[in-house]
Amino acid sequence: MTANLLEFDLDGLAVFCERLGEKRFRATQLFRWIHQRGASSFDDMSDLAKSLREKLKTCAEIKPLSVITQHISDDGTIKWLFDVGAGDAVEAVFIPEDDRGTLCISSQAGCAVGCRFCSTGHQGFSRNLTSGEIVAQLWFAEHFLRKRLGVSQRVISNVVMMGMGEPLQNYSALIPALHVMLSDHAYGLSRRRVTVSTSGVVPMMDRLGIDCPVALAVSLHAPNDALRDNLVPLNRKYPLSELLDACRRYLAFAPRDFITFEYCMLDGVNDTAAHARELLALVRPVGGSELSCKFNLIPFNPFPASGLKRSSVAQVQAFSKILSDAGIVTTVRKTRGDDIDAACGQLAGDVKDRTDVAKRISKQRTVMLHPVMVGALTEQTKGTNA
Numbered sequence: 538m539t540a541n542l543l544e545f546d547l548d549g550l551a552v553f554c555e556r557l558g559e560k561r562f563r564a565t566q567l568f569r570w571i572h573q574r575g576a577s578s579f580d581d582m583s584d585l586a587k588s589l590r591e592k593l594k595t596c597a598e599i600k601p602l603s604v605i606t607q608h609i610s611d612d613g614t615i616k617w618l619f620d621v622g623a624g625d626a627v628e629a630v631f632i633p634e635d636d637r638g639t640l641c642i643s644s645q646a647g648c649a650v651g652c653r654f655c656s657t658g659h660q661g662f663s664r665n666l667t668s669g670e671i672v673a674q675l676w677f678a679e680h681f682l683r684k685r686l687g688v689s690q691r692v693i694s695n696v697v698m699m700g701m702g703e704p705l706q707n708y709s710a711l712i713p714a715l716h717v718m719l720s721d722h723a724y725g726l727s728r729r730r731v732t733v734s735t736s737g738v739v740p741m742m743d744r745l746g747i748d749c750p751v752a753l754a755v756s757l758h759a760p761n762d763a764l765r766d767n768l769v770p771l772n773r774k775y776p777l778s779e780l781l782d783a784c785r786r787y788l789a790f791a792p793r794d795f796i797t798f799e800y801c802m803l804d805g806v807n808d809t810a811a812h813a814r815e816l817l818a819l820v821r822p823v824g825g826s827e828l829s830c831k832f833n834l835i836p837f838n839p840f841p842a843s844g845l846k847r848s849s850v851a852q853v854q855a856f857s858k859i860l861s862d863a864g865i866v867t868t869v870r871k872t873r874g875d876d877i878d879a880a881c882g883q884l885a886g887d888v889k890d891r892t893d894v895a896k897r898i899s900k901q902r903t904v905m906l907h908p909v910m911v912g913a914l915t916e917q918t919k920g921t922n923a
């Protein structure tokens with residue numbers, strides 16, 4: 538069987554090399570060729586013995602994901618739709634800024650959590666991505682961007698697991714992929730610049746803190762259980778009190794001294810002044826200790842099946858002000874890649890019309906885009922994720 542070397546973190550690659558009778562330093566060399574140099578052919582790996590290269594050709598490959606579509610916005614935001622086989626596709630988005638380059642990647646095809654305001658949730662769950670498929674999004678984007686910009690140094694400085702899927706429901710694939718992102722022999726990203734976003738899979742938050750503590754974003758979206766049960770069904774299993782306790786425990790391991798709470802602003806649903814005050818009370822319980830956090834307010838990206846509407850700019854500002862006035866750092870995400878938003882709406886039609894692609898990508902879910910991606914998003918306040 539041919540092994541896809543993108544599946545392995547450095548330890549995994551070392552085990553693979555040992556089985557071939559090769560020493561660990563060979564695995565390091567190979568790992569560097571793949572991730573630092575973007576090599577996909579063993580013939581390019583000039584400092585590996587020819588005999589090893591020949592051996593590798595018989596049992597291994599570096600298997601990229603195929604790109605179905607690529608959209609480049611005037612502001613430099615780039616969105617890719619990758620084919621992951623059997624009619625499924627996932628997205629990644631690169632968001633360039635003055636001081637950093639952020640890549641948003643997917644962890645699953647579809648998602649089982651089923652949040653009301655999320656189109657991925659409405660599509661249902663198809664399957665977990667493998668570690669190699671998670672890493673392949675970064676591998677492709679980083680080396681594509683280096684070629685495009687004509688640079689040899691790193692372009693992507695931050696990775697956020699905010700694409701399709703719930704990363705903590707694909708834990709066993711997530712951890713090796715995070716190792717690859719963090720490894721100095723691969724992408725060398727700092728733990729502070731790799732963010733896992735979760736809807737609140739409490740036991741896995743604890744494990745992440747121990748196994749691979751990276752920056753954590755928690756999708757809160759509601760200040761009480763009744764509302765959160767309705768918006769984020771996972772809340773029925775892990776209610777707010779348990780979720781906030783898990784956040785407090787995570788802080789002991791986190792590379793940053795705060796948790797980022799994401800809050801999708803839904804008109805008339807969770808966006809009133811009373812909700813904002815309730816949120817404050819939640820993170821600052823009377824007689825209890827304050828939970829160190831920041832809020833990131835996300836204007837809802839509407840899609841018809843949701844039956845929900847985006848809060849007005851004034852409402853978002855008023856909400857933000859209540860939190861900020863209380864001394865909690867609050868940012869409002871602004872959309873990026875506006876000119877390719879429309880193109881993304883078009884994308885669904887395009888993909889369906891082109892019969893060759895349509896044959897490969899047949900299910901409806903493959904062409905529905907993650908709402909966050911539809912407005913590839915970034916924070917308004919610079920430096921908060923630096």
Ligand code: SAH
Nearest residue numbers: 655699702703734735736756799837838908
């Ligand atoms: N499953 C993980 C990560 C992927 S979703 C999670 O839920 O955290 C990334 C972020 O996009 C989450 O905060 C999610 O709540 C938000 N999101 C989903 N659908 C959205 C929409 N239609 N508009 C705005 N934000 C949305």
Ligand code: SF4
Nearest residue numbers: 648650652655658736
């Ligand atoms: Fe899944 Fe996150 Fe979408 Fe909820 S918001 S359905 S957890 S991808």
